[in-house]
Amino acid sequence: MKKKITIAIDAMGGENAPKKNIEGLNIFLNKNKLNKDFIIHLHGNKKILDKELSKLNISNDLVKVIHSESVVSDEETPLTAIKNSKNTSMWNSIKAQIDGEADISLSAGNTGVLFVISKMILKMMNQVSKPALAGLWPSKKGMSVVLDLGANIECDEKNLVDFSEMGTALFKSIFPNQTPCVSLLNIGSEEIKGTEVLKKTYSKLKSLSNEKNFLFNGYIEGNKLMDGETNVIVTDGFTGNIALKTAEGTAKFVVDSLKQSLTENIFSKLSIIFSYFSLKKFKSKLDPRKYNGAIFLGLNGPVVKSHGSTDSVGFYYSIDLCYRIIKGNLMDQIKNNLDHLDVRD
Amino acid sequence: MKKKITIAIDAMGGENAPKKNIEGLNIFLNKNKLNKDFIIHLHGNKKILDKELSKLNISNDLVKVIHSESVVSDEETPLTAIKNSKNTSMWNSIKAQIDGEADISLSAGNTGVLFVISKMILKMMNQVSKPALAGLWPSKKGMSVVLDLGANIECDEKNLVDFSEMGTALFKSIFPNQTPCVSLLNIGSEEIKGTEVLKKTYSKLKSLSNEKNFLFNGYIEGNKLMDGETNVIVTDGFTGNIALKTAEGTAKFVVDSLKQSLTENIFSKLSIIFSYFSLKKFKSKLDPRKYNGAIFLGLNGPVVKSHGSTDSVGFYYSIDLCYRIIKGNLMDQIKNNLDHLDVRD
Numbered sequence: 001m002k003k004k005i006t007i008a009i010d011a012m013g014g015e016n017a018p019k020k021n022i023e024g025l026n027i028f029l030n031k032n033k034l035n036k037d038f039i040i041h042l043h044g045n046k047k048i049l050d051k052e053l054s055k056l057n058i059s060n061d062l063v064k065v066i067h068s069e070s071v072v073s074d075e076e077t078p079l080t081a082i083k084n085s086k087n088t089s090m091w092n093s094i095k096a097q098i099d100g101e102a103d104i105s106l107s108a109g110n111t112g113v114l115f116v117i118s119k120m121i122l123k124m125m126n127q128v129s130k131p132a133l134a135g136l137w138p139s140k141k142g143m144s145v146v147l148d149l150g151a152n153i154e155c156d157e158k159n160l161v162d163f164s165e166m167g168t169a170l171f172k173s174i175f176p177n178q179t180p181c182v183s184l185l186n187i188g189s190e191e192i193k194g195t196e197v198l199k200k201t202y203s204k205l206k207s208l209s210n211e212k213n214f215l216f217n218g219y220i221e222g223n224k225l226m227d228g229e230t231n232v233i234v235t236d237g238f239t240g241n242i243a244l245k246t247a248e249g250t251a252k253f254v255v256d257s258l259k260q261s262l263t264e265n266i267f268s269k270l271s272i273i274f275s276y277f278s279l280k281k282f283k284s285k286l287d288p289r290k291y292n293g294a295i296f297l298g299l300n301g302p303v304v305k306s307h308g309s310t311d312s313v314g315f316y317y318s319i320d321l322c323y324r325i326i327k328g329n330l331m332d333q334i335k336n337n338l339d340h341l342d343v344r345d
Numbered sequence: 346m347k348k349k350i351t352i353a354i355d356a357m358g359g360e361n362a363p364k365k366n367i368e369g370l371n372i373f374l375n376k377n378k379l380n381k382d383f384i385i386h387l388h389g390n391k392k393i394l395d396k397e398l399s400k401l402n403i404s405n406d407l408v409k410v411i412h413s414e415s416v417v418s419d420e421e422t423p424l425t426a427i428k429n430s431k432n433t434s435m436w437n438s439i440k441a442q443i444d445g446e447a448d449i450s451l452s453a454g455n456t457g458v459l460f461v462i463s464k465m466i467l468k469m470m471n472q473v474s475k476p477a478l479a480g481l482w483p484s485k486k487g488m489s490v491v492l493d494l495g496a497n498i499e500c501d502e503k504n505l506v507d508f509s510e511m512g513t514a515l516f517k518s519i520f521p522n523q524t525p526c527v528s529l530l531n532i533g534s535e536e537i538k539g540t541e542v543l544k545k546t547y548s549k550l551k552s553l554s555n556e557k558n559f560l561f562n563g564y565i566e567g568n569k570l571m572d573g574e575t576n577v578i579v580t581d582g583f584t585g586n587i588a589l590k591t592a593e594g595t596a597k598f599v600v601d602s603l604k605q606s607l608t609e610n611i612f613s614k615l616s617i618i619f620s621y622f623s624l625k626k627f628k629s630k631l632d633p634r635k636y637n638g639a640i641f642l643g644l645n646g647p648v649v650k651s652h653g654s655t656d657s658v659g660f661y662y663s664i665d666l667c668y669r670i671i672k673g674n675l676m677d678q679i680k681n682n683l684d685h686l687d688v689r690d
Contacts, residue, residue: 140598150532153540187495187586195498195583222590226598238540239587241532245567246588250595253485253571254631258603261627262620271620275606278613282606286599 004039005326008093008102011044012071013109014308018044022052024315041102043068043089068092072109081113094121097301103326106318108306122299127338130159131298134170136291141228145171148237149244155236157200164205165337166297167232168214173328183220185235213337293318302330349384350671353438353447356389357416358454359653363389367397369660386447388413388434413437417454426458439466442646448671451663453651467644472683475504476643479515481636486573490516493582494589500581502545509550510682511642512577513559518673528565530580558682638663647675
């Protein structure tokens with residue numbers, strides 16, 4: 001029998017925890033009624049969690065509660081976290097990977113603390129120069145992976161090549177039937193454009209590009225990010241974070257303007273009745289909860305960070321992401337890709 | 346009598362030139378029938394321009410055609426431009442400023458060439474460390490100025506402080522009744538976030554902030570760019586260009602998704618009838634032509650670059666921008682602001 005996928009969830013992290021975490025889990029269980037290839041480990045206060053589980057009538061042999069004494073507080077900083085966060089639900093959900101009890105960890109708690117203790121407990125993979133934060137990005141053709149979204153402010157060509165290999169592995173684990181195409185985010189598409197680091201990365205990726213691992217598509221500009229011509233977009237953490245948040249802000253601005261226009265008079269309000277289902281589909285396509293879950297890559301085990309403020313639906317999507325990543329053998333894919341790098345060095 | 350505002354237009358630059366340039370001018374003339382405080386100098390082939398002008402019955406003593414023998418070709422690169430672009434319509438429209446014949450120059454031609462010859466002819470202002478490309482950005486409260494949008498890939502704190510002073514001057518010249526508030530684009534809003542250059546710029550701007558010139562609002566993240574809480578957003582040219590293009594791409598993606606949803610079935614199509622005027626207003630608010638025109642700041646004279654592919658309406662907005670900038674005394678404002686820098690050094 002194949003080993004079950006074990007997802008260790010910090011059930012106490014994020015706004016409205018553990019309510020939204022358990023409700024998100026409930027959605028996941030309902031959508032996966034026919035799958036028996038996973039186990040969920042909920043880390044947190046057993047008494048509170050048992051109560052939440054019974055509220056939703058979750059008594060499932062696929063869910064196991066593992067008691068933790070404490071919780072990482074919102075006031076904790078990365079500097080104080082190492083001292084204060086031992087044996088919290090977040091700590092234990094990550095440590096479970098080292099103890100061989102889980103394949104992946106998920107938390108909606110304090111981001112800075114999660115990164116610091118993940119690095120401390122799981123440690124960086126041998127061949128990786130820097131870990132990176134990757135996310136899913138909507139495109140005309142589906143979804144792309146973008147990294148780094150903020151783990152490293154400054155990056156050199158070695159880091160960016162590592163990110164390409166790790167991002168490709170992530171993409172392949174989530175979308176096994178698609179060929180990963182890597183592009184470097186830049187301010188022009190010509191080979192001579194950009195910083196020295198980008199130019200060096202460009203020539204390195206060009207030489208690494210092959211059918212087996214990934215195809216290199218050259219540079220990509222911000223306005224083409226969502227075209228879907230490329231599906232793994234690589235950049236440093238500063239630029240990636242600016243691009244991500246600018247896209248979020250712009251989408252919100254456009255949708256808010258639309259809402260304002262469609263509710264300004266009786267005719268436009270009436271029109272909503274006729275376009276109700278179409279607008280609902282439009283809204284669903286752009287729903288940020290579908291993209292909830294940033295993946296911390298480059299450690300000896302994957303850690304997924306859910307938005308702290310997401311709701312149960314958003315949390316469900318991040319559980320589902322964990323499930324798909326492990327089902328797609330992320331860690332083996334990363335190791336293979338990095339070996340491929342070594343061969344070419 | 347006050348001296349008239351003279352705008353030197355490269356009438357031959359951009360797609361569909363000179364047709365769209367002259368049509369854009371016609372819109373400008375129609376909207377400014379009551380104003381007599383400007384003169385437009387059209388640089389280009391006199392025969393062709395006279396023909397286009399007569400097509401639209403423009404025979405106006407506020408418009409003067411100045412003959413140029415040649416045009417900058419699309420194939421020209423910044424490297425070959427200096428040799429080949431002398432006496433082109435673009436060259437002459439910029440040189441007019443040095444000869445005291447114009448206050449500002451406008452072109453929709455080859456961007457790289459425009460920057461190179463602008464720098465060569467107009468030269469950098471004494472106190473400025475690097476010139477910058479500034480643009481208008483829509484916000485909930487109106488419009489903001491963002492710079493640098495791509496002139497300088499790497500910037501130090503001196504450059505970013507200069508950009509703040511120049512961006513503030515630009516904002517004040519266009520919106521004389523509003524107080525400029527400067528923010529630095531960063532990946533977090535806490536003072537300790539970001540690169541060393543950003544931290545140094547932060548403390549410098551904090552000490553320069555005052556009611557007379559500008560208020561410093563600290564760091565801003567990409568998702569707050571359009572909130573309008575701040576109206577002069579400063580960043581290096583790499584980050585600014587990524588943010589600008591990501592915002593453009595995202596807005597297009599959202600609007601395209603909406604269009605697709607609203608035309609997918611008979612009910613949604615029907616709804617468009619009821620929401621026609623509201624959707625038109627929504628579209629108009631986001632119309633990129635309204636923001637057409639990037640301003641090249643830091644030279645001994647302002648140069649405005651219109652999108653090459655814009656139409657007559659977009660070109661009209663860039664003529665209008667030139668008019669407002671000079672009416673608002675941009676160059677004096679920049680000089681004042683930079684003097685204020687010197688005092689505080």
